[in-house]
Amino acid sequence: MNKHFTGIAQDCYPCVVEQVRSTARLAMLTNEQTERVIAVAEAELERSKTTPLLVQQIIRSVTDV
Secondary structure: OOOOOOOOOHHHHHHHHHHHHHHHHHOOOOHHHHHHHHHHHHHHHHHOOOOOOOHHHHHHHHHOO
């Protein structure tokens, strides 16, 4: 693993979650579906602390839900 890896900055987390929420609205998901994709995004953000992930990869992973 890259010794300089720091993960996604925690102050970016709310922006990522809001981007997921906005995308869910555009896709006209139900509240339940929206909460599910937000939960996936939050889990991926946690995973990004130990695994190099880009924000785009997290967004892509929630579109697969």
